[in-house]
Amino acid sequence: MLLEVWQAISPFIILVLGLLTSILMARKFGAKDKRSVILYLWHTFFTFVYYIYTLKFGADATVYYEQGLIGNYIFQPGTHFIRFIVMILTNYFYFNMIGCFLFFNILGALGLIILDSIIHRTVSNQKKLLRIVATLVIFLPSISFWSSGIGKDPISFLSVVLALWSSLNLKNRLFPMSLSIMMMFFVRPHIAGILIISLAISLFFDKKTNALVKVLLASVTIGISSLLVPYALNYAGIQDSNTPEDIAEYIQGREDVYKSTDSGLTLSEMSFPMKLFTYMFRPTILEARSVTQIFSALDNILLLYLFIAGGYRIIKNKNKNTTSLENRKFMWAYATIAWIILALTTGNLGIAVRQKIMVLPFFLYLFISVMSKDKKFSDYYK
Numbered sequence: 097m098l099l100e101v102w103q104a105i106s107p108f109i110i111l112v113l114g115l116l117t118s119i120l121m122a123r124k125f126g127a128k129d130k131r132s133v134i135l136y137l138w139h140t141f142f143t144f145v146y147y148i149y150t151l152k153f154g155a156d157a158t159v160y161y162e163q164g165l166i167g168n169y170i171f172q173p174g175t176h177f178i179r180f181i182v183m184i185l186t187n188y189f190y191f192n193m194i195g196c197f198l199f200f201n202i203l204g205a206l207g208l209i210i211l212d213s214i215i216h217r218t219v220s221n222q223k224k225l226l227r228i229v230a231t232l233v234i235f236l237p238s239i240s241f242w243s244s245g246i247g248k249d250p251i252s253f254l255s256v257v258l259a260l261w262s263s264l265n266l267k268n269r270l271f272p273m274s275l276s277i278m279m280m281f282f283v284r285p286h287i288a289g290i291l292i293i294s295l296a297i298s299l300f301f302d303k304k305t306n307a308l309v310k311v312l313l314a315s316v317t318i319g320i321s322s323l324l325v326p327y328a329l330n331y332a333g334i335q336d337s338n339t340p341e342d343i344a345e346y347i348q349g350r351e352d353v354y355k356s357t358d359s360g361l362t363l364s365e366m367s368f369p370m371k372l373f374t375y376m377f378r379p380t381i382l383e384a385r386s387v388t389q390i391f392s393a394l395d396n397i398l399l400l401y402l403f404i405a406g407g408y409r410i411i412k413n414k415n416k417n418t419t420s421l422e423n424r425k426f427m428w429a430y431a432t433i434a435w436i437i438l439a440l441t442t443g444n445l446g447i448a449v450r451q452k453i454m455v456l457p458f459f460l461y462l463f464i465s466v467m468s469k470d471k472k473f474s475d476y477y478k
Contacts, residue, residue: 103192110195111140114202121206125261127213135212138235139205140198143244147197149388150245157246161186161193177282178248196246204243204250207257208234211457214261215464222468232398233460237391242450248283253453255279259291260457263298263426287454290434293317298426375439375448376403376455392449399456406463413466424462431458 115136122132150157163169164182171180185191185199212234219230243253255276262273273295281288296317300310366374377400379385381393434455442448 099190102190103195106189106191107195107198110191110198110202114140114198114205117202118205118209122209122213125210125213126217127209131212131216132209135209135234136205139208139240139244140201142237142240143197143201146241146245147194155245157197158193160246161196164196173282173285175248178246182246193246197244200246200250201244203254204240207243207250207254208240210254210261211257211460214257214264214461218461218465219468226464226467229398229402230464233402233464236395236398238395238449239453239456241388241391242453249450249453251279251283252287253457255283256454257457259430260427260461266426284454286437287434290430290437294426294430294433297429301425371439372435375442376435376452378448379445388449389445392445399459402460402463402467406466409466427458427462431455431462435459 115133118132118136119129122129146155146157149155160178160182163179164186167183167187169176169179169183171177182196185196189195191199215230215234219227239253243250258272258279259276262269262276266273277288277291280291296314299305300314377396379389379393380396381390384390384393438448438451438455442451
């Protein structure tokens, strides 16, 4: 009887605690209370949409929840980490399925609020059109939808947004950056490796970094990579004893897995530029076959506009000193490497839409900021 009462009221308690947490964390990142409440409620709306969608059509969230109920999962990166969290939520806090959804919703909502605080400050003194575009970007349905349910996506989304925020003032935010990498390692070790490599690249090519530090940095990076890369390959299903040819065959196999599926794409028959375009901008509005794909297609129209407008501004100002105080080398390195790797190994549109939120925050900030007149945005974050 008490258990039934608790499971009936616990979702409401989680909802309220999530709201309070969002407001408190928003203040830490310079966001306004009213805006953070709106974003939390917006994100929570998609939690209920995702929950209903899961009950009707099925999803990984259902599997995670059912496996978490069984228990006996150890703490280790990847899928087991999500099962471990759900096991704690269900077996120790006795949350029901919607309660678990709302818990993960808090993580995704925090990521959205932090991203909004970054972009909102970037365009606060800019033209109305750019401010409208920046607001539309934050309210993209696909970002909130996929980061609102039980799974890896809320954690990975919060991780990359925290990494973006940390890179704006990296010297004073090494701990948040380390926390971001650790969070990503728990759910997607290979992406954590990309974060580390990108960070090393940015520091290595920084003119302010002296030669001795660069040598030490290169040594540490090689050491970490020698440990992390084999683990990430094993996690992805590639044994560390395999040759580069085997890895190429693995990527080819990943591409061909979805040949016979309705939502899949035959990546092996596409050129490299087309693979990149497919990952970031498809489905198009003409390819959409469901409500979720229609939302994704509408999102992609806005993303394509940002890429074109932002790319034009970069080319136009290539001979001007548009370098800002932020660590753009890290941003471009991570966004580019992650985009290429994910595009080469993802063939299903549904998976691409979900995993794209690990790359989007960086591209959104980079292109929106370059479209702005004021380049020294990190002054806000000192």
